[in-house]
Amino acid sequence: MSRRGQIRMSPDEVVTYLERQRVINVATIGPHGRPHLAPLWYVPRGAGMATWTYRKAQKVANLRRLPEATVLVESGDSYETLRGVSMECDVELVEDTGAVADIGLALALRYAGTTEVTDELRAFVGGQAPKRIGLVFTPTKVVSWDHTKLGGTY
Template sequence: MSGQRRGTAIAMTEGERDAFLRSQPLCRVATVGPSGRPHTSALWFVWDGTALWLNSLTRSQRWADLERDPRISVIVDDGGADFLRLRGIELQGSAEVVGEAPRKGAPLDELTVPERLFGEKYMGGEFRYDGRHGWLRVRPEKIASWDFGKLSQRT
């Protein structure tokens, strides 16, 4: 994975990054559409410390895009009108399908952690299969982060 070359003064530490990714409810996923233009959508996600896991409808434009071209960019951010509260992370890499698609619950050790994390984060503790979603794993090749609140901490 390549490191952040610019903006290091406002970059999150690894611990800050992990805590931020675990706490945020929504990400924005950009894929390459059939015409070569970007397609962006919002999605729930979980972070396991090394990979971002997306539980996506298998009959979506996003899924079709990633089957054709696995390149992906994901933004997770928060903040608002106050500049010094802006924080975020961009992850770039390739998405890979893990497990059956759509997922119906066949046992798979590789999905134990993301399904537990997803269930805890969004479903009151237990992951439920609906036969319409599948798992995409993004192992970031590049991560860039920003926390503009760090500017007020500089002397």
Template sequence: MAVAQRRGRRIMMTPAELDTFLTEQRTCRVATVSADGRPHVGALWFVWDGTSLWLYSITRSRRWAELRRDPRIAVVVDDGEEYGELRGAELSGTAVFVGEAPRTGEPCPELDVPERLFAAKNFGMDEMPHDGRHAWLKLTPDAVASWDFRKLAGLGGA
């Protein structure tokens, strides 16, 4: 995973911290670009497999249509209420469509791990339920920027 962060190195997450953070979090904000150049942002559940972010999106959504036309994507995962608790990561790159769309459960070895992780994390199940409305997007980030404002306490405060 490439790290494109220059500013904020003092509050940047280590690779291990980032991996733990992305594994624990559930919701992200996904940014896409419309045909006329306007950004669109929406929230989605996701799972992190240690290398890629897996997004389970409705195939009849604006997001899906925009990514079919232009697969560039940026995703923000963040957490915290108070300023000193804020932490997060921005991942950007190209969305890859994996499996059938919409997903009905046809065999797809590449989806075995993300579906197992997603089902356990979000549904408390061993197997992924398929509703015939969603399908998978995979983001293996080209660039990552992260922040953990909790580190500021050890640097003399904000």
């Protein structure tokens, strides 16, 4: 088996990995054809993910022109611990304020490490939602690597 085959994650391993990570790097294509890269918090959603951002963000303008992105999630401090997932994705822009608030609430709960929805949290997210847009990333191609599968050998 090739080294590439040895380090590839299974679909279940990819889902588990994405559930445990915290930041995605999202690459869109800017107005002059160059990549625009931005880190975002996210919520796993099936094989993909969802997030929100400000409606006036450059990545949103880019996605309105071309609703496609490449998303990278990576971890590891040395070669033998490198792990990651790169996904080419179709991107849905979610404009409905209620649906955007749902994404925002899921993000707030995930990053606060709680499942408790308080009135204060609902009010905060509700106040942010009109200024934001939801982004739902659906993978069309997934490439993964987990160098820990090599057991420290190259």
